[in-house]
Amino acid sequence: MRVERRRWQVRAIRKRRELEVVADRTSSVPNGAVLAFVTIRNEKPRLPYFLSYYRRLGIGHFFVVDNGSDDGGIDLLSSEPDVSIWRTEASYRKSRFGTDWLNWLRFRHGHGRWTLTVDPDEFLIYPFCDSRPVAALCDWLDQSGIRSFGTLLLDMYPKGQPSEHPYEPGDDPFRIAAWFDAGNYQFSKNPKYGNLWIQGGPRARVFFEGAPEAAPSLNKIPLVRWDRRFAYVSSTHMLLPRGLNQVYDEAGGEKLSGCLLHAKFLNDFDAKAAEETHRREHFARGREYDAYHLKTQGENGLWCEWSERYINWRQLEQLGLMSKGNWA
Amino acid sequence: MSVGFVMLAHEALHRAAQVARVISDAGCPVVIHVDRRVPVRRYEAFVQSVGDRDNVAFASRQVCDWGTWSLVSASRNATEQLLATAPNIGHVALISGACLPIKQIDQLTDFLARHPKTDFIESVTIGDVPWTKGGLSEERFTLSFPFAWKRHQRLFDAWVELQRLVGRKRRIPPGIEPHMGSQWWCLTRATLERILSDPDRPVLDRYFRRVWIPDESYFQSLVRYYGTTVESRSLTLSKFDFQGKPHVFYDDHLLLLRQSPAYFARKIWPGANRLYRAFLEMGRPDLPPRETAGQIDRTFAQAVTRRTRGRPGLVMASRFPGEGYENGLTAAPYAVFHGFDDIFKDFAAWIGQTTGSRVHGHLFGKGRVEFFGGQTGFAGALCDKAAVRDHDPEAFLRNLVWNTRGEHQSFLFSPRDAQGIGSFLARDRNATISVVSGAWALPLLRSGLPIPEVRGAAARLQKIEAAFLARLHERRSRARTRVWSLAEFLERPMDPMQEIVDSLSGAEHHMLTGLPALQPVEGLADFLQALRNAGMNPHLAGETGSRLQVAQVPVTSDRLEAG
Incomplete structure (x- = not known):
């Protein structure tokens, strides 16, 4: 395991050469701030809400790797005072879906700090997130x-085909993608890394109904008090050393946990899916992006009669999708 | 007479300064001790921010470690300094820099003026407290603890083990009965002066210096010796979690704190701007002090239960119990009917209407999941695809029961179904499983196929059913199980059905006046005999003899008479 961890680190350090600085504001990072690390590719419409959402939670600085966007999203970011940007044209897949690049940036800038690693379509929800900033959560975890x-x-989807619902930059995506699957998840333990492996949700229900074992992983460990010796293995699903994956209790209790609301199914889904299928850059070579399946679902899209409408974190807590643990 | 404060501060000094100013403005003297670990620059900035006030002083600094003598020593020195410089105070309150006054300081002064001789300190004997952590109770006072637990954990544990091994028992100084309680107290000048001027102080110091967590037992024990009127409660609201770590208060606790009968609360998250503003800056609406201690206790007790026991029948990203730690495999009781739909027509609808349970068809049917009413999905967005269900049948059932909390669920089962769920059903104490064994013979009988063709199927189904029954009868099985053989059931179906209905409808006792219509059973005895003749013994169907007695019972669709 140590050898493997070293391998990912060396790889990350090597891959730093693929990154070209666009805006380096790392000297202005506030002391003790919680830092966000993101890879983007043509995500311009999502960026305004992404920034405002995480600023409101109290994220102190954003470290962004732009993987060859051509939609001008980078111009939008480069004038923001709390964003540092690197750019690369290298292969997303060969950098293991951005993991290597961000491992390097965390290695360089994240040591000793709380780091949040998310995609631009992932929005962190944790208990009391409507009244306690992310720093309160991190302080409690520290203590x-x-x-x-x-x-x-948590995959969020609209009622109807995603393409039917126009999304304007800055809008809350979950006013459109307001629905989710409340209770069809499966859990197993990954013996190698000790993380939980979670599958289920609308993608398993619709895209993988014939091959549920191939459905995408829904377990994520996005918030970590970083140390130079740490490395994510694959996306934010698991990391090394293995102890960091033990975010669950095995003696019957519940640890504090949250959800990442996934704003994947917005009106650009079809276009993105087509592009990714073409580039074959994504997980499992873009298999899950076959939007064809979604089309065959008819007018309701991923929505079904049993879908649940999102209200707030308390609802997710009561449904058992996340837990307050002993944070009261 | 008034009250003076000793404040122990070590982090979030801007908040400590804010509280100190408010206390000082209310005309009460404060002596502040700042942990020596705080760098000089920050300490000086802190002193500056408190401002030049006559009634605020700073004690000489020492290094403080959690749970060690240093805390006692720091608070004692500061108390001596306070008593010497403020001759008109009748009480001293010990607070921390993370404490927040949740009542006006005047209210505390008035309260203490009404109780001039009372010492307010939580002080209970070791046998009476449930909250000693880490397995150390009496040993706190009979072993010695020279190593800081937070910094030298291994050394600490090894030293405890060694002392246990040699059977060490320290002598408790005569006259002292060890008590313990919250570190935050409010004592009278008289009591404190007697404690501070004790002629045996060196002896006591030597003893308490090596006790485990002396800051929770030094004053708590001595007050029992020197105090005259001890009221065993702390005026500071503080709650501890299952690891002995203090709960933190945030902005959303405002209402809870407003209604608390306590005068201070700790600890407060330094970023809780709304709390600090509400209690320190704005004129406080004087809510009548409601007795909400119960609600506060409940809130924090729930948190501990959730963390240690969790919600039964829930598996999630932060709860994945190992075998034996589930605290209930599923969230609620449910019923399984094995073989009944082979005997009765429309059994699911009948039992559903009779008992009020939500009765599904064959949830584990090989082709698809037969949800209630033939729906393609169910609560929680479960889908009816067999492949998805069979990927993890236990998760499927656990999810179904979890998603329908508040509504009793039942389903049909048979040896023709996917069997992967069998051992889970057997282990689950929420499962009530009623089995008519050998009922699989009826569809075969009705198929009208020649014996050589059904013989193989009969043997296979019987083997599957026998394996299921064996699981139910394993020693580790927890399900409530009833088994009747087909012959036995057909002879007297009323009694088993009454038993089943009683067990599902709880306290209401209905006398069944009839049963759902039977499926055709003519020729069963001959059919079973023919199987035997072909060399396959359908033993699970029971002994039929040459003629099978089938009881004649009235048919009811769903009507019941209350009995």
Whole structure:
């Protein structure tokens, strides 16, 4: 395991050469701030809400890797005072879906700090997130001697085909993609890394109904008190050393946990899916992006009679999708 | 007479300064001790921010470690300094820099003026407290603890083990009965002066210096010796979690704190701007002090339960119990009917209407999931695809029961279904499983196929059913199980059905007046005999003899008479 961890680190350090600085404002990072790390590719419409959402939670600085966007999203970001940007044209897949690049940036800038690693379409929800900033959460985790915070990636979808609902930059995406699957998840333990492996949700229900074992992983550990010796293995699903993956209790109790609301199914889904299928750059070579399946679902899209409408974190807590643990 | 404060501060000094100013403005003297670990520059900035006030002084600084003598020593020195410089105070309150006054300081002064001789300190004997953590109770006072637990955990544990091994038992100084309680107290000048001027102080110091967590036992024990009127409660609201770590208060606790009968609360998250503003800056609406201690206790007790026991029947990203730690495999009781739909027509609808349970068809049917009413999905967005269900059948059932909390669920089962769920059903104490064994013979009988063709199917179904029954009868099985053989059931179906209905409808006792219509059973005895003749013994169907007795019972669709 140590050898493997070193391998990912060396790889990350090597891959730093693929990054070209666009805007380096790292000298202005506030002391003790919680830092966000993001890879983007043609996500311009999502960026305004992304920034305002995480600023409101109290994220102190954004470290962004732009992977060859051509939609001008980078111009939008480069004038923001709390964003540092690197750019690369290298292969997303060969950098293991951005993991290598961000491992390097965390290695360089994240040591000793709380780091949040998310995609631009992932929005962190944790208990009391409407009244307690993310710093309160991190302080509590520190006080409890906890170094990592686990979440369920919750796929959110609109009622109807995503293309029917126009999304304007800055809008709350969950006013459109307001629905989710409340209770069809499966959990198993990954013996190698000790993380939970979670599957289910609308993608398993619709895209993978014939091959549920191939459905995408929904376990994510996005918030980590970083140390130079740490490395994510694959996206934010798991990391090394293995102890960081132990975000769940095995003796019957519930640890504190959250959800990542996934704003994937907005009106650009079809176009993105087509592009990714073409580039074959994504997980499992873009298999899940076959939007064809969604089309065959008819007018309701991923929505079904049993879908749940999103209200707030308390609802997710009561449904058992996340837990307050002993944070009261 | 008034009250003076000793404040122990070590982090979030801007908040400590804010509280100190408010206390000082209310005309009460404060002596502040700042942990020596705080760098000089920050300490000086802190002193500056408190401002030049006559009634605020700073004690000489020492290094403080959690749970060690240093805290006692720091508070004692500061108390001596306070008593010497403020001759007109009748009480001293010990607070921390993370404490927030949740009542006006005047209210505390008035309260203490009404109780001039009372010492307010939580002080209970070791046998009476449930909250000693880490397995150390009496040993706190009979072993010695020279190593800081937070910094030298291994050394600490090894030293405890060694002392246990040699059977060490320290002598408790005569006259002292060890008590413990919250670190935050409010004592009278008289009591404190007697404690501070004790002629045996060196002896006591030597003893308490090596006790485990002396800051929770030094004053708490001595007050029992020197105090005259001890009221065993702390005026500071503080709550501890299951690891002995203090709960933190945030902005959303405002209402809870407003209604608390306590005068201070700790600890407050330094970023809780709304709390600090509400209690320190704005004129406070004087809510009548409601007795909400119960609600506060409940809130924090729930948190501990959730963290240690969790919600039964829930598996999630932060709860994945190992085998034996589930605290209930599923969230609620449910019923399984094995073989009944082979005997009765429309059994699911009948039992559903009779008992009020939500009765599904064959949830584990090989072709698809037969949800209630033939729906393609169900609560929680479960889908009816067999492949998805069979990917993890236990998760499927656990999810179904979790998603329908508040509504009793039942489903049909048979040896023709996917069997992967069998051992889970057997282990689950929420499962009530009623089995008519050998009922699979009826569809075969009705198929009208020649014996050589059904013989193989009969053997296979019987083997599957036998394996299921064996699981139910394993020693580790927890399900409530009833098994009747087909012959036995057909002879007297009323009694088993009454038993089942009783067990599902709880306290209401209905006398069944009839049963759902039977499926055709003519020729069963001959059919079973023919199987035997072909060399396959359908033993699970029971002993039929040459003629099978089938009881004649009235048919009811769903009507019941209350009995």
